Amino acid sequence: EFGAFSGVTNEYEQDDSTSYLVRDNDKCILCRRCVATCQKVSDVGVIETVKRGFSTHVACAFEEPLSDTKCVACGQCINVCPVGALSERSEVDNVLNALADPEKVVVVGAAPSVRAGLGEEFGYPIGTNVEGKMVQALRLMGFNYVFDVNFAADLTILEEGTELLGRLSNNGTLPMITSCSPGWIKYLEGVFPELIPNLSTCKSPQQMFGAVVKTFYAEKLGIDPKNIYVVSVMPCTAKKFEKLRADQSASGYPDVDAVLTTRELARAIKSMGIIFNDLPDGEYDMPLGLYTGAGVIFGSSGGVMEAALRTVADVVSGSDLEEIEYEEVRGMEEIKKSAYKVGDKEVKVAVASGLTNARKICEEIRDGKADYQFVEIMCCPGGCINGGGQPILDAYTRRNVDYREKRASVLYDIDKNCEARKSHKSTAVDAVYKEMFEKPGSHKAHEVLHTSYVNRKK
Numbered sequence: 001e002f003g004a005f006s007g008v009t010n011e012y013e014q015d016d017s018t019s020y021l022v023r024d025n026d027k028c029i030l031c032r033r034c035v036a037t038c039q040k041v042s043d044v045g046v047i048e049t050v051k052r053g054f055s056t057h058v059a060c061a062f063e064e065p066l067s068d069t070k071c072v073a074c075g076q077c078i079n080v081c082p083v084g085a086l087s088e089r090s091e092v093d094n095v096l097n098a099l100a101d102p103e104k105v106v107v108v109g110a111a112p113s114v115r116a117g118l119g120e121e122f123g124y125p126i127g128t129n130v131e132g133k134m135v136q137a138l139r140l141m142g143f144n145y146v147f148d149v150n151f152a153a154d155l156t157i158l159e160e161g162t163e164l165l166g167r168l169s170n171n172g173t174l175p176m177i178t179s180c181s182p183g184w185i186k187y188l189e190g191v192f193p194e195l196i197p198n199l200s201t202c203k204s205p206q207q208m209f210g211a212v213v214k215t216f217y218a219e220k221l222g223i224d225p226k227n228i229y230v231v232s233v234m235p236c237t238a239k240k241f242e243k244l245r246a247d248q249s250a251s252g253y254p255d256v257d258a259v260l261t262t263r264e265l266a267r268a269i270k271s272m273g274i275i276f277n278d279l280p281d282g283e284y285d286m287p288l289g290l291y292t293g294a295g296v297i298f299g300s301s302g303g304v305m306e307a308a309l310r311t312v313a314d315v316v317s318g319s320d321l322e323e324i325e326y327e328e329v330r331g332m333e334e335i336k337k338s339a340y341k342v343g344d345k346e347v348k349v350a351v352a353s354g355l356t357n358a359r360k361i362c363e364e365i366r367d368g369k370a371d372y373q374f375v376e377i378m379c380c381p382g383g384c385i386n387g388g389g390q391p392i393l394d395a396y397t398r399r400n401v402d403y404r405e406k407r408a409s410v411l412y413d414i415d416k417n418c419e420a421r422k423s424h425k426s427t428a429v430d431a432v433y434k435e436m437f438e439k440p441g442s443h444k445a446h447e448v449l450h451t452s453y454v455n456r457k458k
């Protein structure tokens with residue numbers, strides 16, 4: 001009668017209090033990898049093992065729901081869980097319902113890192129670019145328009161670069177810190193709210209993408225934005241939190257309606273019976289499917305910095321510079337520092353990924369010891385290519401394979417092969433400014449493409 005699977009088991013209520021993560025302690029084997037990751041990688045330590053002996057389980061302090069803690073939504077705990085006790089809160093059903101709704105025009109865009117990770121879910125080696133198959137799969141799923149969030153990454157650079165130049169010439173708050181990574185934003189709001197004035201006010205590429213689709217493109221199509229359903233595919237779980245933030249509804253409706261992680265997209269493709277590996281390469285819809293090399297490198301740590309420098313250096317020098325590869329800010333080093341000549345000024349920069357490294361930079365700025373003008377911070381170590389929504393790798397691979405470099409190399413290879421490699425050379429971005437925003441940093445651009453932050457320190 002007594003076997004390996006008989007005996008008493010504990011039963012716990014799932015913690016599904018957040019919009020991005022579900023904890024099912026019934027599956028947990030108490031390895032504590034999530035606990036260590038939350039403390040040592042994500043720097044917030046909002047989960048621990050509580051109680052003793054047979055009652056031991058993972059929980060937040062005082063058994064509070066995760067939504068009431070300083071959890072930054074990074075999803076790094078999901079990526080290390082060996083048994084699937086942690087998962088993103090799925091929005092696949094919402095997306096399938098929207099696709100089946102004849103009233104809805106359903107628009108999709110994927111972030112740079114998705115094309116560098118999605119193939120792993122279908123048996124391709126780490127570091128395989130599956131962009132073409134991904135586009136074709138999205139088309140077969142029934143999306144009305146398949147665009148690219150890379151387009152909005154280029155747009156972000158125009159806005160962020162203009163903001164940086166404005167701060168440099170008007171004695172604005174420096175260093176300016178990038179605002180693309182919602183886990184990082186939530187961390188700063190909760191731990192270093194005194195640095196909110198340093199944050200760029202630019203929305204992230206995901207939110208700019210949705211905002212442009214529901215304003216500029218809705219007008220172009222003559223469709224009421226209430227009938228447009230925007231889906232973004234992200235390597236990130238914090239994007240599910242970001243889409244619900246206040247001040248992210250430029251058209252009067254949420255900029256983004258649903259966020260699928262890379263893993264969720266793979267599940268949806270499989271559930272629809274699409275044979276991903278046999279697909280031919282698909283083509284994006286235009287104009288919002290157009291992007292430059294600068295837009296695609298956003299997915300790797302240092303990519304936003306490099307993309308911004310490419311544009312800012314051209315604008316300040318008034319020329320089309322040939323030196324566009326900023327090697328010093330590339331790579332998986334935890335903190336990278338450098339200085340570049342921009343016109344006749346020297347701009348000192350710092351790049352950090354992973355929140356324990358972000359803390360070091362934040363403390364320097366807070367204590368007046370930082371002399372940088374521009375800082376890029378990404379929540380996840382190595383940047384979005386290692387986001388909490390990317391395919392889960394076993395512990396051996398995580399420890400012994402340079403999977404982050406392999407995924408990042410996909411993005412740098414795409415960049416090298418792009419005809420245009422600077423965001424201000426994007427004809428799609430140019431059209432959006434000509435037809436809607438007039439110029440970067442305009443009043444209208446601020447209304448649609450910028451946002452505000454809140455102090456979450458209790």
Ligand code: SF4
Pocket residue numbers: 021034037038042044045046047070071072073074075076077078
């Ligand atoms: S999502 Fe990130 S911050 Fe939240 S519990 Fe997991 S590791 Fe910690």
Ligand code: SF4
Pocket residue numbers: 027028029030031032033034035058080081082083084085086
């Ligand atoms: S990583 Fe997964 S199995 Fe390990 S303690 Fe956390 S929830 Fe449990």
